[in-house]
Amino acid sequence: MEKKSQHQSSSLIRKTDGEDFSDLNYESGFGNSFSSEAIDGALPRGQNSPLVCPFGLYAEQISGTSFTSPRKLNQRSWLYRIKPSATHEPFKPRVPAHGKLVSEFDKSNSYTTPTQLRWKPVDIPDSPTDFIDGLYTICGAGSSFLRHGYAIHMYTANKSMDNCAFCNADGDFLVVPQKGRLWIATECGKLEVSPGEIAVLPQGFRFAVSLPDGPSRGYIAEIFGTHFQLPDLGPIGANGLAAPRDFLVPTAWFEEGSRLGYTIVQKFGGELFTARQDFSPFNVVAWHD
Template structure:
């Protein structure tokens, strides 16, 4: 057991990242997989498929435009049609403007939630605490908590409503994304932008934490100005995964899509984490909270 834990710790510590908040980055898991001079050539290297993922309107000004190009083994759209998840999740909310919303002037606080007794992964352990606005109106936010005791198996989650900011309070997380892997420990936060597919594993066993979700915008660094040229957060401390991919058939793989606070599922026969190379400024990232306070 000690040897296994040492190997796990080594895996966490040895994972290499790119750095820079909002930087335009590039990464390839196989040398030569990134096209040069073109984003979408007629024939991509190694027969890969070029796809762009956009975090803003394509008409947004350059300084506000978020997008990345991905070069995948199979197109991401080759899956069955989405259908409402059954059984329904029933614990997520993204609309806070209707008559079902409850408000109170009383100060509130939430204690850490107990770890469930039955097998529960990140998706089933995610539930809404509060929020404001509407995901359909592209304005507002939601605050969730999660508690889970098992890794996601043969499935990935995609949030079409907004960006997830995950704050683990107990237990480390291995988050596999289309851009690569993030290893996130308590004392760190991870941001998974809208539209990215990801899967969460728990190498330490049970885990719990908090999730902030924003609609219609993306997380940004605070302005400087009166405090000078440095402070609050350094762009270089934000770490972005390097390209990593899975190949081969994965029969019965499930894509879970969060849309309007509801969950939908679609089946496909391959892993969504088949991106051999990517470049752009729209990608998942993580940062240590201690670094943000320096």
Template sequence: MEKPAVLKTDGSDFPDVLDYQSGFGNHFSSEAISGALPPDQNSPLICPFGLYAEQISGTAFTAPRKLNQRSWLYRIKPSVTHEPFKPRVPAHEKLVSEFDRSNTSANPTQLRWKPVDIPDSPTDFIDGLYTMCGAGSAFLRHGYAIHMYAASKSMDNCAFCNADGDFLIVPQKGKLWITTECGMLQVSPGEIVVLPQGFRFAVDLPDGPARGYVAEIFGTHFQLPDLGPIGANGLAAPRDFLVPTAWFEDASRPGFTIVQKFGGELFTAKQDFSPFNVVAWHGNYVPYKYDLSKFCPYNTVLLDHSDPSINTVLTAPTDKPGVALLDFVIFPPRWLVAEHTFRPPYYHRNCMSEFMGLVFGGYEVNCYHI
């Protein structure tokens, strides 16, 4: 039987242009080799090219159709063919996923901090992660964590998988080249990328040292906010969200390590092949990126100020209508026009905690922050 072509990279040679598919929540399909997608079935007795069919689910099988998220991957070797997971040694001491009073402390004071320095020692994305704050529990599947990362080198012969929740990554310094099981994503400061729970990925640093923010949510997924009186258009447009196209690596990778985050702890498993061996895939559960400059903000044009929620890009809803587990809100460059009111946004105390980070510009001036 015909074997798939060999496509591989050593992490130092990046394509000049990547192809993407567009849309938010669409059902996508992509194949790196024509004919690799089964035409009539998800899991035929024999897949084209002798590939293995795997389904990755982001929701329960029985979730309502409009909420159900899953994709079918067609890969050269099954993802389960690795050694048993073992606790990572040394342990990562700066990651937190359980936010109860036994292992964390609360402080109601407003806090500010300076950006951390890029480590002098070689530090990849995984080791460069550290938790700033959070609430809830990864084990209870409800809550969130806010992390930051500061990395000085690309991930080498390893991939990361977050079994606790979704990562929303906001680069602040340095471009990220992210290889996923669905394909490749290039993400620069001013863009965001969402890596859903369960997907394996690797982060390379084509421009050198990198730093940024990470929002992690447990037990739910991001979605576009309802627009209400705004109408059919505005804020983040679904067509501006980009997902990768199929790309695969068919090569022996002795000692390749899968690093899995589970319950806030890191575990490792060895395998002798790349996890990025998916030749074709289809579904609506997929990594995606978004260029924040495409966000269409709305603003006050007469008196008083709109609530900051008017700038929501993505939201992670709860079962309580109108209440989010986490909102991702941006304040891009925009006109601030209002009569008979103090121009800067009003001071407010509310039932939600706010974590603000600067991407471009200067703090407390017309800037670009989240």
């Protein structure tokens, strides 16, 4: 996960309360290889999955591509966490169902028109609405199951996500706030994203969104079967509009201890599923990619 920004602070994140975003530190570079540890020595040296990981941590790999992909295309991250992410109850369809997300676009659920269209920012809801419930699809093409295509969503929220995390199994999210800052806790660290910045949240990573300034709204681009890349420079020359160093990557941070009734909400095929667990998913003490 990355954000595009020109601002960066200086102190290393350690284990803190989940709502503390007062002291953030980032690495710089889009698509680079990084490593980070919240406790010195938590990252294994010289191997990815030793028989016994430092501090009794569990090694897990998240693959962003097939393992047979060429080196220049292969994407994966190794996470070293306090408790395995698979130790949760089975996923079940979310009740009540969301009903406002689409990941399969065909003639049965599509409307086309040659008329020019645009979408103005929506009104902030009166009832309590977090990032998940305030997310809805406005257009798209292709299919998440066929791993080809995209979807465009909008979101509006007036409350922080409480004791839950969201995971998108369909594709990568690119979040563009239009109003209100977002504090995004991820398995790799924390991001503060303001209007005028964007955040990329890769497929399969869990995250939670808090609202430090009150209500927020914005736009989300989602792509299926591939990952966001910087555009080629071409005729605009060597110093393009988006430089790799403008993108910031979080440093390791983690929560520990039991959390009764923690809920994982997973988007799969445009539908939402939930699973309960007794710990925070943000228990990754070290990671590398």
